[in-house]
Amino acid sequence: MAPPPRDPLLTRLYSALVETPPGRCVWVALSGGLDSTLLLSLAAIVCKETQTPLKAIHVHHGLQTAAEAFEQHCRKLCTSLNVPLSVVRVRVNSSGQGIEGAAREARYTAFAEHVPAGDALWLAQHQNDQAETFLLAALRGSGLRGISAMPNQRHWRGSSLVRPWLDVPQETLKRAAEALGLTWCDDPSNAETRFDRNFLRHRVFPVLSERWPHVHAGFAVAADQAGDADALLIEYAEEELATLSLGTGQLDVAALGRRSLARQRLLVRTLCQQLGVATPPRKRLESLLSQLDAGSGAQVRVAWGNAEARVWQQRLYLMEKSELLPEWCATWDGLAPLVTPLGEVPLSVVSESSLTVTWRQGGEVLDIPKRGRRNLKRLLQEASIPPWERERVVVIWRENAERKIHCVAAVYPPGRLCWQAAGERVTWRDAF
Numbered sequence: 001m002a003p004p005p006r007d008p009l010l011t012r013l014y015s016a017l018v019e020t021p022p023g024r025c026v027w028v029a030l031s032g033g034l035d036s037t038l039l040l041s042l043a044a045i046v047c048k049e050t051q052t053p054l055k056a057i058h059v060h061h062g063l064q065t066a067a068e069a070f071e072q073h074c075r076k077l078c079t080s081l082n083v084p085l086s087v088v089r090v091r092v093n094s095s096g097q098g099i100e101g102a103a104r105e106a107r108y109t110a111f112a113e114h115v116p117a118g119d120a121l122w123l124a125q126h127q128n129d130q131a132e133t134f135l136l137a138a139l140r141g142s143g144l145r146g147i148s149a150m151p152n153q154r155h156w157r158g159s160s161l162v163r164p165w166l167d168v169p170q171e172t173l174k175r176a177a178e179a180l181g182l183t184w185c186d187d188p189s190n191a192e193t194r195f196d197r198n199f200l201r202h203r204v205f206p207v208l209s210e211r212w213p214h215v216h217a218g219f220a221v222a223a224d225q226a227g228d229a230d231a232l233l234i235e236y237a238e239e240e241l242a243t244l245s246l247g248t249g250q251l252d253v254a255a256l257g258r259r260s261l262a263r264q265r266l267l268v269r270t271l272c273q274q275l276g277v278a279t280p281p282r283k284r285l286e287s288l289l290s291q292l293d294a295g296s297g298a299q300v301r302v303a304w305g306n307a308e309a310r311v312w313q314q315r316l317y318l319m320e321k322s323e324l325l326p327e328w329c330a331t332w333d334g335l336a337p338l339v340t341p342l343g344e345v346p347l348s349v350v351s352e353s354s355l356t357v358t359w360r361q362g363g364e365v366l367d368i369p370k371r372g373r374r375n376l377k378r379l380l381q382e383a384s385i386p387p388w389e390r391e392r393v394v395v396i397w398r399e400n401a402e403r404k405i406h407c408v409a410a411v412y413p414p415g416r417l418c419w420q421a422a423g424e425r426v427t428w429r430d431a432f
Contacts, residue, residue, distance in 0.1 A: 009038075009165065009176055013046045016164040019153055020120040025053040027121045029111065030077070030085070032058070032070035035124035037077060037184040038177045039165070043122060044081040057114055057121075059107045060089045063099070066188055073185050086114055100195055117158030125150060125163050128170040131219035132200050134226075145269075145279075148227035149220075169216060237270035249275055251316040257292050264289050268309075271318055278305035292316065299387060312386050325391060330357045332396070340394060345413045346429035353398060355408065360393040366407050369422045376410050379419050385412060396426075 020026055026047055028040045040056055047054035058074040060067055071087055078085035090106040092099065115121050130149050137146035153162045165173065177184065193199045208215040244251045244267070251271065256264055265285055272279045280288065281304060288302040288309050300311035303321055310317045326341050334349035338357065349355060364376040380390050389412070396408040409420040420426040 007176075009168065009173075010042055010046060012164040012168070013042055014050075016120075016122065016153075016162045017046065017050060017052060019160045019162050020052065021118060025055055025116070025119045027115050027119055028054070028056045028083075029107075029121060029123050030056040030058045030074050031124075031187075032073045032077075032185040033124075033187060034177050034182075034184045035126060035165075035170070035173055037073075037182055038173055038180070039122060039124040040077065040081065040083065041180065041182060044083060055084045055086065057086045057088065057111065059110045060087055061092055061103050061106065062089065063092060063103065064189060066185070070185050070187075073183075088114055098196075100197065112157045115159050120160040120162055121156075123161065123163045124165065124173075126165050126168050126170050126173055127220045128201075128205075128216050130166055130223055131205070131216040132197050134219045134223040135200055135204075136196060141282075144226050144230040144233070147223060148230050149223035151227060167220065233266060234270055234273070237266050238274070241267060241271055241274070246315055249318045251318075253292050253311060253314045253316050256316060261289060264292075268316075268318070272307060275318060275320075277307035277318065277320055280304045280307070280309070301388075310386070310388065313384070317386065322388060325359060328359060331355070332357050338394075340413075342392065342413070345394060345411060347411060347418070348427050348429060349396060349408060350425040351398060351408070356397040356399075358395055358397070360391060360395050360410065364395055364407055364410065366410060366419055367421045368419065374419075376407075376419070379410070380412075383412070383415070383417055385415065385417075389414070 017026070026043060028036065028043050030036045030040050043054055046052075056074065056078050058071060060071055074085060074087070088110040090110050092102045092106045111121055133149040134147055137149060140146070150163060150166060152164075152166050153160060155161075189195070190198060191202070193202055205215060212218065240263075241251070244255050246252055249271070251267070256267065259267065268285060268288070269279045280302070284302055284304045288300070288311075291298075291300045291302070291311060294300050294311055298311070300309075302309045306321055308319060308321045310319075328341050330339075332338055332349075332355045334351040334355055338345040338347050340357075360376065362377070365373050366376060366379070368374045368379075376393070376395070377390075380393065385393075392412070392414070394411045394413065396411070398406050398408050407421060408424050409418055409426045411418045416428065418426055418428070
């Protein structure tokens with residue numbers, strides 16, 4: 001006789017274990033609601049059978065009085081299942097964004113800080129959540145990446161983020177939880193239609209469901225198809241970026257400018273994703289692309305979020321936003337590690353007197369061997385160091401016997417470049 005069919009919810013969890021390397025731990029994001037309570041309860045069965053370590057993490061937002069009840073429910077549930085629980089208390093800062101977005105950001109920051117790299121984090125989001133995310137993204141004018149909503153699985157900050165039940169209707173989860181006799185906490189804020197997601201859930205989807213009973217499944221399928229299209233475009237874009245690249249985060253402006261605007265937008269967004277920086281909003285991106293043909297002497301800068309783009313000497317640079325350098329001046333013996341506000345520079349200088357170390361200020365001149373006196377600005381230009389990087393050059397000074405300040409060397413650590421004055425002995429340490 002054939003064995004009875006395995007429960008579909010359990011089957012998805014067994015499949016999700018494939019994303020967890022042997023010996024690593026599965027973490028369940030436990031809010032205390034119906035979905036995550038059921039996920040942890042069934043994960044305990046699957047992980048016990050497969051001898052996979054299982055832990056739970058609960059993020060305490062502190063946004064409502066019911067938060068304490070959520071935490072107590074999670075503690076009680078984990079005790080009954082013999083699952084270790086981590087409770088993380090966070091502070092939600094909603095300045096500049098809505099409370100929903102701020103709470104989500106705080107939650108994922110907590111996950112990143114407490115789930116070790118290599119482990120898997122399981123989330124209980126389901127088909128209804130996917131449909132809501134799709135529609136919210138569409139209403140906000142998002143592109144393919146936005147309307148593709150949530151992926152079933154992705155690598156995230158060294159861990160695997162897995163949503164095993166993303167194709168399962170919430171009603172299926174509710175029936176399963178009731179059949180198991182589970183108890184859970186109902187979040188009172190879920191009824192507040194002032195929040196966009198709740199407005200869709202309580203006011204919009206019920207009306208749509210009257211006409212289209214499978215509206216959640218339809219939107220979820222559309223999100224999945226958008227995800228496939230987005231992934232395919234990224235594949236093509238990554239291949240094309242390899243032909244345009246002039247270095248990490250650098251593109252050939254002339255070659256990029258020969259592409260259509262739609263293609264330029266795709267390539268810039270894809271490079272941002274490769275670099276791990278925020279993709280630019282459409283208006284910022286259009287502003288950037290409109291300035292690609294700026295003259296060779298122009299310096300273009302467009303910033304957004306944690307990122308910025310610059311155009312200089314026919315190169316487009318994409319990078320994390322540069323922070324202002326602190327004022328800095330230090331005394332150095334030339335032997336001890338040279339510690340700067342940007343980190344340690346593995347350099348040594350033979351000197352009988354103490355040295356003074358500062359950022360480049362402008363106007364510095366070095367007596368270069370066989371070349372004579374050279375302005376540091378000209379030397380940096382010859383080395384093709386971008387203008388915004390030149391302030392990060394470290395200059396080393398010494399006072400000579402006539403009490404005149406003498407420029408010993410200038411150092412650009414990122415490029416391991418050093419210009420030293422005639423007669424000076426400056427060396428990089430082997431550990432660099």
